[in-house]
Amino acid sequence: MAFLEIKNVKKRYGTADVLKGIDIAVEAGAFLVLVGPSGCGKSTLLNMIAGLDAISEGEVRINGARVNELHPSKRDIAMVFQSYALYPNMTVAENIAFGLEMRGVPKAERERAVAEVGKTLQIEHLLKRKPSQLSGGQRQRVAMGRALVRQPQVFLFDEPLSNLDAKLRVEMRTEIKRLHQAMKTTMVYVTHDQIEAMTLATEIAVMNAGEIQQLGTPQEIYNRPNNIFVAGFMGSPSMNMMAATLEDGAGGPAVSLATANGHALRLPLGPAAKALAGYGKRQVILGLRPEAITDPNGADRSGNSIARADCLVEVVEPAGSDTFVVTRLADKEVIARMRADADVRPGQLAPFAFAMDKAVLFDPETGKRIG
Amino acid sequence: MAASVATAAVGTARFWRVLIYTTLIVFAVMYLLPLWVMVVTSFKTLDEVHDGHMLQLPQNFTTEAWSSAWGTACIGLTCEGISGYFWNSIKMAVPAVAIATMFGALNGYVLTKWRFPGHKWIFGLMLFGCFIPFQVVLVPMAQVLGRLGIANSTAGLVLVHVVYGLGFSTLFFRNYYEAFPNELVRAAMIDGAGFFRIFWRILLPSSGPIIVVTVIFLFTNIWNDFLFGASFAAGGSAPMTVALNNLVSSSTGVKEYNVHMAAAMIAALPTLLVYVVAGRYFLRGLMAGAVKG
Numbered sequence: 160m161a162f163l164e165i166k167n168v169k170k171r172y173g174t175a176d177v178l179k180g181i182d183i184a185v186e187a188g189a190f191l192v193l194v195g196p197s198g199c200g201k202s203t204l205l206n207m208i209a210g211l212d213a214i215s216e217g218e219v220r221i222n223g224a225r226v227n228e229l230h231p232s233k234r235d236i237a238m239v240f241q242s243y244a245l246y247p248n249m250t251v252a253e254n255i256a257f258g259l260e261m262r263g264v265p266k267a268e269r270e271r272a273v274a275e276v277g278k279t280l281q282i283e284h285l286l287k288r289k290p291s292q293l294s295g296g297q298r299q300r301v302a303m304g305r306a307l308v309r310q311p312q313v314f315l316f317d318e319p320l321s322n323l324d325a326k327l328r329v330e331m332r333t334e335i336k337r338l339h340q341a342m343k344t345t346m347v348y349v350t351h352d353q354i355e356a357m358t359l360a361t362e363i364a365v366m367n368a369g370e371i372q373q374l375g376t377p378q379e380i381y382n383r384p385n386n387i388f389v390a391g392f393m394g395s396p397s398m399n400m401m402a403a404t405l406e407d408g409a410g411g412p413a414v415s416l417a418t419a420n421g422h423a424l425r426l427p428l429g430p431a432a433k434a435l436a437g438y439g440k441r442q443v444i445l446g447l448r449p450e451a452i453t454d455p456n457g458a459d460r461s462g463n464s465i466a467r468a469d470c471l472v473e474v475v476e477p478a479g480s481d482t483f484v485v486t487r488l489a490d491k492e493v494i495a496r497m498r499a500d501a502d503v504r505p506g507q508l509a510p511f512a513f514a515m516d517k518a519v520l521f522d523p524e525t526g527k528r529i530g
Numbered sequence: 531m532a533a534s535v536a537t538a539a540v541g542t543a544r545f546w547r548v549l550i551y552t553t554l555i556v557f558a559v560m561y562l563l564p565l566w567v568m569v570v571t572s573f574k575t576l577d578e579v580h581d582g583h584m585l586q587l588p589q590n591f592t593t594e595a596w597s598s599a600w601g602t603a604c605i606g607l608t609c610e611g612i613s614g615y616f617w618n619s620i621k622m623a624v625p626a627v628a629i630a631t632m633f634g635a636l637n638g639y640v641l642t643k644w645r646f647p648g649h650k651w652i653f654g655l656m657l658f659g660c661f662i663p664f665q666v667v668l669v670p671m672a673q674v675l676g677r678l679g680i681a682n683s684t685a686g687l688v689l690v691h692v693v694y695g696l697g698f699s700t701l702f703f704r705n706y707y708e709a710f711p712n713e714l715v716r717a718a719m720i721d722g723a724g725f726f727r728i729f730w731r732i733l734l735p736s737s738g739p740i741i742v743v744t745v746i747f748l749f750t751n752i753w754n755d756f757l758f759g760a761s762f763a764a765g766g767s768a769p770m771t772v773a774l775n776n777l778v779s780s781s782t783g784v785k786e787y788n789v790h791m792a793a794a795m796i797a798a799l800p801t802l803l804v805y806v807v808a809g810r811y812f813l814r815g816l817m818a819g820a821v822k823g
Contacts, residue, residue: 230719
């Protein structure tokens with residue numbers, strides 16, 4: 160039995176369906192990330208796990224026990240809020256100890272626990288300060304300390320890093336990952352940042368419009384997205400989506416694309432795509448991540464289905480570690496990720512290598528993945 | 531050329547500054563003049579009040595008028611000064627302010643953080659209560675006080691002022707707590723604090739500025755109230771304002787202006803004190819809020 164189970168959970172506000180039947184089950188020690196655009200219901204779901212929002216229908220179970228009717232304080236969870244929600248009138252130490260104090264833990268024990276958490280998070284020197292005297296990153300640490308000190312069964316994070324500047328966000332992300340690796344406690348983490356989702360999660364639930372689009376490991380989500388929404392939401396820059404025709408050929412199935420000069424560009428899908436052989440000729444959406452389109456020298460030589468083509472370069476964006484090259488295929492802008500020293504200039508034809516074993520095909524009508 | 535333009539600009543600026551300060555000083559003097567008359571008159575003997583000029587400093591400085599006003603002046607038939615009534619007012623205003631503030635804070639807390647269906651209606655009705663003129667409720671209030679058996683008593687006045695003050699204190703606290711982050715309440719809930727603990731430990735300690743605002747507002751209103759005092763607490767339990775009126779408007783004997791002025795000053799002192807003392811805390815509260823917390 161899974162440690163945290165969310166069974167057909169629904170949320171209605173009046174007639175509006177905010178969550179339309181969510182099913183998630185994760186094992187103990189998992190790091191579940193709920194990711195999706197704003198308004199997709201991910202924070203609502205987290206609040207329902209926490210007990211801060213009532214569950215309209217369905218069931219939430221933690222460690223086998225139904226918690227629907229339990230008060231937030233009785234669910235053995237701790238939550239880190241987006242605004243940190245530090246009590247402004249208390250010192251850092253009092254903030255961290257508040258939960259223990261409410262549970263009647265003796266003072267000496269509380270002080271020991273606070274000192275220990277302070278050490279773990281390297282905030283010992285801040286314990287006597289008020290939250291207003293702390294920087295954003297320090298407040299973030301204190302908020303985590305307040306959750307850590309209780310040693311709950313499940314940690315809940317509601318966009319905890321979104322108020323930090325970019326550099327600090329990356330640091331804290333690593334810190335959270337390290338904490339999870341050390342403690343092995345189950346965590347549920349809400350974010351709209353797909354990079355946070357990819358780096359932190361052991362399980363990702365991609366949500367949109369009150370529904371789970373896909374639940375899986377980061378690799379599954381990234382490499383085999385269920386539909387166009389997941390494919391487009393995860394990854395930066397996003398996956399290139401091109402209208403194409405799937406057809407059987409001599410060397411197995413292939414896709415052909417319309418190019419700017421009117422010729423069709425035929426890309427064989429390679430031996431990995433045998434499952435697609437039976438489909439016959441039909442319209443599809445070809446999905447290729449930017450890193451699957453490179454310059455021929457940067458292509459993965461072990462890849463067994465590299466297709467090559469010359470394409471007109473429209474824009475070159477050097478990003479330091481890589482160079483992003485924009486071309487046009489099937490009347491859509493297509494971004495390729497080339498090596499930093501790739502010799503390409505805008506307005507010229509350049510050789511492109513397509514790693515077709517990484518290609519994902521979608522049904523243009525339903526948006527679902529084929530094969 | 532440029533220099534002369536600059537000089538002209540400086541000249542105009544100075545002209546406006548002089549004009550503004552002159553106007554301000556004139557108005558300040560206008561407002562302060564009555565206070566000046568009160569202060570100097572209260573330290574004069576009655577003869578000097580009659581013979582001398584109103585604005586003149588006292589020639590024979592004496593505090594006789596003050597002690598007379600406090601202890602021996604005749605109000606109605608008793609000649610024990612206004613001290614008893616002063617304490618009546620304190621006994622009325624302090625509990626009324628404390629109770630109305632306390633309940634206003636609780637109301638504001640419930641109306642923002644523990645919302646229930648119809649909370650907007652309840653708040654709307656309480657707001658409406660703020661705008662009901664005093665005169666409208668005189669008769670029904672008298673009946674209620676009579677049935678409760680606290681007519682003509684300080685307890686009755688406290689009740690009346692609490693009822694009237696609640697609308698305002700609820701309004702103040704509701705608007706203040708509206709801006710108080712809900713996440714703090716939610717965090718405290720997860721930490722295991724209940725309804726009253728969240729209020730007591732999380733909200734109230736951050737409510738300094740609004741408590742001061744409410745206390746200043748309510749205390750001034752309640753202390754200065756005349757209508758309710760005159761209607762519901764005549765005689766021995768009358769508040770200061772009613773006693774002052776009785777002292778000044780008594781028709782027998784010579785008008786002792788110096789005593790009247792001293793009594794009026796005594797009547798005004800507590801509100802002045804509240805402003806001076808609490809105003810500083812009020813400012814301090816504002817400053818603390820300005821540093822983002």
